[in-house]
Amino acid sequence: MLKTPETTTAGEVSFAIHATEGTARTGALHLGRGSVRTPAFMPVGTAGTVKAMYVDQVKDLGADIILGNTYHLMLRPGAERVAALGGLHEFSRWQGPILTDSGGFQVMSLAGLRKLDKNGVTFRSHIDGSHHRLTPERSVEIQTLLDSDIIMQLDECVRLPSTRKDIERAMRLSLDWAERSKSAFGTQPGKAIFGIVQGGDIPDLRIASAEALSSMNFPGYAIGGLAVGEPQAVMLDMIETVEPHLPREKPRYLMGVGTPDDLIESVSRGIDMFDCVMPTRAGRHGLAYSRFGKVNLKNARHAEDPRPLDEASSCPAARDYSRAYLHHLTKANEILGMMLLTWINLAYYQDLMAGMRAAIAEGRFADFKAKTKENWARGDIAKL
Amino acid sequence: MLKTPETTTAGEVSFAIHATEGTARTGALHLGRGSVRTPAFMPVGTAGTVKAMYVDQVKDLGADIILGNTYHLMLRPGAERVAALGGLHEFSRWQGPILTDSGGFQVMSLAGLRKLDKNGVTFRSHIDGSHHRLTPERSVEIQTLLDSDIIMQLDECVRLPSTRKDIERAMRLSLDWAERSKSAFGTQPGKAIFGIVQGGDIPDLRIASAEALSSMNFPGYAIGGLAVGEPQAVMLDMIETVEPHLPREKPRYLMGVGTPDDLIESVSRGIDMFDCVMPTRAGRHGLAYSRFGKVNLKNARHAEDPRPLDEASSCPAARDYSRAYLHHLTKANEILGMMLLTWINLAYYQDLMAGMRAAIAEGRFADFKAKTKENWARGDIAKL
Numbered sequence: 001m002l003k004t005p006e007t008t009t010a011g012e013v014s015f016a017i018h019a020t021e022g023t024a025r026t027g028a029l030h031l032g033r034g035s036v037r038t039p040a041f042m043p044v045g046t047a048g049t050v051k052a053m054y055v056d057q058v059k060d061l062g063a064d065i066i067l068g069n070t071y072h073l074m075l076r077p078g079a080e081r082v083a084a085l086g087g088l089h090e091f092s093r094w095q096g097p098i099l100t101d102s103g104g105f106q107v108m109s110l111a112g113l114r115k116l117d118k119n120g121v122t123f124r125s126h127i128d129g130s131h132h133r134l135t136p137e138r139s140v141e142i143q144t145l146l147d148s149d150i151i152m153q154l155d156e157c158v159r160l161p162s163t164r165k166d167i168e169r170a171m172r173l174s175l176d177w178a179e180r181s182k183s184a185f186g187t188q189p190g191k192a193i194f195g196i197v198q199g200g201d202i203p204d205l206r207i208a209s210a211e212a213l214s215s216m217n218f219p220g221y222a223i224g225g226l227a228v229g230e231p232q233a234v235m236l237d238m239i240e241t242v243e244p245h246l247p248r249e250k251p252r253y254l255m256g257v258g259t260p261d262d263l264i265e266s267v268s269r270g271i272d273m274f275d276c277v278m279p280t281r282a283g284r285h286g287l288a289y290s291r292f293g294k295v296n297l298k299n300a301r302h303a304e305d306p307r308p309l310d311e312a313s314s315c316p317a318a319r320d321y322s323r324a325y326l327h328h329l330t331k332a333n334e335i336l337g338m339m340l341l342t343w344i345n346l347a348y349y350q351d352l353m354a355g356m357r358a359a360i361a362e363g364r365f366a367d368f369k370a371k372t373k374e375n376w377a378r379g380d381i382a383k384l
Numbered sequence: 385m386l387k388t389p390e391t392t393t394a395g396e397v398s399f400a401i402h403a404t405e406g407t408a409r410t411g412a413l414h415l416g417r418g419s420v421r422t423p424a425f426m427p428v429g430t431a432g433t434v435k436a437m438y439v440d441q442v443k444d445l446g447a448d449i450i451l452g453n454t455y456h457l458m459l460r461p462g463a464e465r466v467a468a469l470g471g472l473h474e475f476s477r478w479q480g481p482i483l484t485d486s487g488g489f490q491v492m493s494l495a496g497l498r499k500l501d502k503n504g505v506t507f508r509s510h511i512d513g514s515h516h517r518l519t520p521e522r523s524v525e526i527q528t529l530l531d532s533d534i535i536m537q538l539d540e541c542v543r544l545p546s547t548r549k550d551i552e553r554a555m556r557l558s559l560d561w562a563e564r565s566k567s568a569f570g571t572q573p574g575k576a577i578f579g580i581v582q583g584g585d586i587p588d589l590r591i592a593s594a595e596a597l598s599s600m601n602f603p604g605y606a607i608g609g610l611a612v613g614e615p616q617a618v619m620l621d622m623i624e625t626v627e628p629h630l631p632r633e634k635p636r637y638l639m640g641v642g643t644p645d646d647l648i649e650s651v652s653r654g655i656d657m658f659d660c661v662m663p664t665r666a667g668r669h670g671l672a673y674s675r676f677g678k679v680n681l682k683n684a685r686h687a688e689d690p691r692p693l694d695e696a697s698s699c700p701a702a703r704d705y706s707r708a709y710l711h712h713l714t715k716a717n718e719i720l721g722m723m724l725l726t727w728i729n730l731a732y733y734q735d736l737m738a739g740m741r742a743a744i745a746e747g748r749f750a751d752f753k754a755k756t757k758e759n760w761a762r763g764d765i766a767k768l
Contacts, residue, residue, distance in 0.1 A: 049713060049720040077687065077712045085690055085708050093704055284719075303461065306469055320477055324469050328461045329433060335668075335719060336433040 012190040013219050015251050019361045023243060023270040026360040029220070029251050031149045032190015033089070033097045036064040038251060038272040039360075041263065041353045042099060043346055044280060047072045048082075048092045051280050052335070052342040055093050061315075061343075062350040065097040065149070067275040070142055071106035074132065075125045079145040087147030099150035099275070102139045102181075102196075105157050105224075105256070116156065118173065136180035144188070151188075152222065153181035155196040160230040167200035170225075171209050174198045178213055192219035194253060200225055201234050203241045210245035221246050222253040223271075232262060239269040260289060260352055261376070264369050267356050279349045283342030286330035290318070290348060293376045297341065302327035307381065315347035396574040397603050399635050403745045407627060407654040410744040413604070413635050415533045416574015417473070417481045420448040422635060422656040423744075425647065425737045426483060427730055428664060431456045432466075432476045435664050436719070436726040439477050445699075445727075446734040449481040449533070451659045454526055455490035458516065459509045463529040471531030481533035483659070486523045486565075486580075488538050489608075489640070500540065502557065520564035528572070535572075536606065537565035539580040544614040551584035558582045558608075559596050566600055576603035578637060584609055585618050587625045594629035605630050606637040607655075616646060623653040644673060644736055645760070648753050651740050663733045667726030670714035674702070674732060677760045681725065686711035691765065699731035 015038075017027040029036040043050045043058055045066045050058050058066060068088055073079060085091050088098055104121065107114060111123035111132075120135030134142075139154040155174035158166055178195045185193040195218040199205030213221060223242055226235045239254065246252055253273035254266050263274055279289060286298040290310045297309075305323040313319055317340040329337030352372070359368035399422075401411040413420040427434045427442055429450045434442050442450060452472055457463060469475050472482055488505065491498060495507035495516075504519030518526075523538040539558035542550055562579045569577040579597040583589030597605060607626055610619045623638065630636055637657035638650050647658055663673060670682040674694045681693075689707040697703055701724040713721030736756070743752035 047712075047716050047718060048709070049718050052719040052723070054720070054723065076716055077708070081688060081708070084688060085706060091706070091709050091712075093709075304465060304468060322469060322475070324461070324465070325432070325475050325477075328431075328475075332431050332460055334431060334433050335436040335722060336438070338719060339436070339438065339723070 013192045015220070015249065017249070019363070021360050021363055021365040022268065024267050024356075024360050024365050025270065025272065026357045027272070029272070031097045031192065033095070033149050034064065036097060036273070037353075037357055039263075039267045039353055039356055040064060040273050041349045042067045042273065042275040043349075044069070044275055044277045045092065045094070045098075046277075047076065048088060050342075050346070052284060052338045053280075053346065057343060058094070058346065059096065061347050062354055063096075063346070065099060066094055068098050068100045068146060068148065069106060070100050070103035070139060070146070071110065073100075073146060074103060074134075074142050075127055075130075079142040083145040083147070087145075089147060097149035098146075099253075099273075100143045100146055100148035100152065101255070102152045102154040103134050103142065104139070104154050107134060108157060118176070120154070136177040137184040140181050140184040140193070144185075149191050150220070151181075151185055151191065151193045153178045153193065153195055155198055155224055157198065157225045157228065158200060159228050160201055160225075160234075162200055164202055164205075167198075167202055168205055171198040171200075171205050174224075175209060175212050178216060178218075182216055182218065194218055194220040194222045194251075196222040196224040196255070197242055197246070198225045199238075201230055201238060203238075206238055206242050207245050210242045214245065214247055218250070220251040220253060220273075222255050224255045226254065227257045227262070227276075232265070235262070236265055236269060239266055239271065243270045260349070261373070263349075263352060264356065264372060267360075268365075268369065279345035280342050283340075283345045284338045286337070286341065287345075288318075288326070288341050288348075289345045290380065291375045292378055292380045295380050297323065297326045297330045297337075299327075309344060313344065313347065314351055315344050317341075318344045318347070397576045399604070399633065401633070403747070405744050405747055405749040406652065408651050408740075408744050408749050409654065409656065410741045411656070413656070415481045415576065417479070417533050418448065420481060420657070421737075421741055423647075423651045423737055423740055424448060424657050425733045426451045426657065426659040427733075428453070428659055428661045429476065429478070429482075430661075431460065432472060434726075434730070436668065436722045437664075437730065441727060442478070442730065443480065445731050446738055447480075447730070449483055450478055452482050452484045452530060452532065453490060454484050454487035454523060454530070455494065457484075457530060458487060458518075458526050459511055459514075463526040467529040467531070471529075473531060482530075483534035483637075483657075484527045484530055484532035484536065485639070486536045486538040487518050487526070488523070489541050491518060492541060502560070504538070520561040521568040524565050524568040524577070528569075533575050534604070535565075535569060535575065535577045537562045537577065537579050539582055539608055541582065541609045541612065542584060543612050544585055544609075544618075546584055548586055548589075551582075551586055552589055554609075555582040555584070555589050555593050559593060562597055562600060562602075566602065578602055578604040578606045578635075580606040580608040580639070581626055581630070582609045583622075585614055585622060587622075590622055590626050591629050594626045598629065598631055602634070604635040604637060604657075606639050608639045610638065611641045611646070611660075616649070619646070620649055620653060623650055623655065627654045644733070645757070647733075647736060648740065648756060651744075652749075652753065663729035664726050667724075667729045668722045670721070670725065671729075672702075672710070672725050672732075673729045674764065675759045676762055676764045679764050681707065681710045681714045681721075683711075693728060697728065697731065698735050699728050701725075702728045702731070 302323040686707040
């Protein structure tokens with residue numbers, strides 16, 4: 001259903017929904033540094049680079065925004081250093097918007113000797129063992145030093161399965177940190193801070209979190225603590241649970257998700273933004289995403305196959321090279337193999353998002369979804 | 385001195401010298417697949433890829449020809465497999481000429497359990513321990529299967545220092561293999577086979593080798609067995625010793641060389657072609673070549689330096705990124721760091737060759753050489 005754009009403005013930040021189909025929607029998030037067409041997939045540029053990609057390539061694939069990891073950047077090269085060098089955009093030459101996470105998730109997954117208290121978390125760097133501390137205020141300060149366009153509140157994310165007690169404690173702490181983060185963010189024209197819904201796999205906790213955050217009036221809302229070990233069905237249930245309790249006129253970002261199927265199912269349920277290391281990480285390990293599903297180029301069946309990975313891909317790397325060559329590069333651990341497969345995978349992800357945006361705008365998303373899944377189910381081309 | 389082009393033809397292969405200045409010369413080697421402007425630097429594409437570079441980038445830098453390593457390619461993916469896939473050009477999408485080495489040098493430096501006899505060398509793969517044998521005939525066969533444009537004879541290269549006895553034995557064996565290689569090559573329109581001068585650091589052996597090879601009338605001649613541990617002065621002496629004994633109307637290729645200074649000094653002494661892993665390997669280890677010499681980006685002095693590596697470089701990577709960013713990528717072992725520095729280094733090498741070609745053509749090579757060395761001696765820019 002095409003709509004008269006509904007826009008909410010916060011500073012220069014606004015979000016316009018151009019069309020909906022069921023719960024799915026397409027639109028644009030306008031930020032000071034540029035607009036993000038939604039639903040959007042944000043390539044992950046952990047340490048100031050989308051791994052194995054030139055920055056111009058990332059832009060050319062149609063990515064409007066990339067993600068930077070606060071944890072990695074605060075440790076190396078350091079937030080103050082990036083600020084002195086003009087911020088993360090100037091540093092990395094990515095001129096569009098950047099979203100940074102709060103650092104909290106990676107402290108929990110990567111850092112050593114973590115100690116959490118109600119004011120923050122103290123930890124040791126996985127790089128050199130040095131001591132660091134993140135509080136809600138320091139996380140916002142670091143993200144501001146990086147010159148991030150979308151700042152994420154510090155939160156605590158628990159792995160699933162966890163007990164209700166642990167999940168609730170983390171959710172309440174995250175709400176407290178949401179307020180402190182928003183207050184620390186203050187007013188930054190053209191920039192936004194997002195609150196993060198927690199509550200694990202427990203519906204009433206998720207709803208309580210979403211409602212409490214909504215009352216804080218964030219420019220955008222993330223759903224965190226999913227894709228952390230639970231089945232896809234649980235994740236989708238949680239999205240359905242939360243969705244009605246988030247203001248519909250604000251962008252919704254599902255953090256750290258996911259597979260192409262996760263993306264299409266989540267867009268169906270009203271999600272506007274995603275980030276995930278899957279396409280880039282898979283590309284460095286010989287795995288390709290294609291119209292016909294996931295392809296393991298390390299498999300010996302490709303060794304003598306002159307056919308391209310996907311002759312209909314928008315990405316030259318998927319069209320111009322044989323499977324045999326991609327197989328060879330992957331087996332030989334050649335950097336070019338990582339470059340080509342990362343490129344192919346990000347192109348696939350961006351094309352999937354563009355396809356969803358167009359389909360929703362034209363009222364044929366249900367059909368698009370069915371056909372896309374049919375192709376995945378068909379599987380990769382037969383052995384020669 | 386500008387000349388009427390002198391051309392020698394062998395099949396469709398010809399070499400034209402367009403201008404000379406002293407012993408230095410510039411011209412073009414015409415092959416069936418395209419022309420190679422000389423003096424030429426051939427980027428090394430060991431296993432069917434110039435590491436960390438897209439093939440289009442290599443072409444765009446002005447490289448007319450790249451090198452492939454027979455040893456690596458025969459082991460993985462295998463010469464017969466590459467042939468079945470349409471040859472190395474089709475496989476790697478490099479459409480210009482390719483020179484392949486004979487495999488002999490890498491058998492000596494990489495393979496296990498080598499056993500040399502008068503008919504060839506038997507060895508074990510460094511990848512999987514499998515047994516292989518290279519003879520002069522099999523090396524030519526493999527290179528032909530790869531569809532190489534310039535095939536190198538199998539030779540035996542001894543490390544320096546070595547005894548006269550060892551050097552002479554290897555030189556005589558290499559001459560025998562030169563005849564056998566040339567005979568195995570037969571007639572291949574548009575393609576060439578080069579003989580390789582050996583003789584270590586012993587002038588009379590070098591001269592004997594050059595004269596014996598010249599009498600075999602190869603389409604081109606390489607000088608092998610240099611840059612294997614001896615000082616630069618010894619290498620340059622050997623070039624000066626050999627040069628008058630090679631036919632001046634044929635191309636001369638100095639194998640595995642070298643630093644920018646090696647290149648300029650060797651061109652002065654009449655060399656037309658080079659290959660070396662230095663620019664690519666250095667780029668993967670944080671080292672950059674620039675107008676002002678070699679720069680180690682890992683050095684902490686770059687950590688906060690907003691200046692580009694070289695604002696006058698032809699390479700966007702040297703102009704658009706700060707030293708601080710290159711330092712960061714290098715320290716963090718990011719693939720993009722390898723991509724950018726490899727690009728910068730190959731651009732520097734290609735620009736150096738283009739500069740030499742233009743200078744010789746315009747009779748100002750002596751001046752170009754002096755100014756280039758002056759810049760290197762000036763050293764990299766001062767600390768901020």
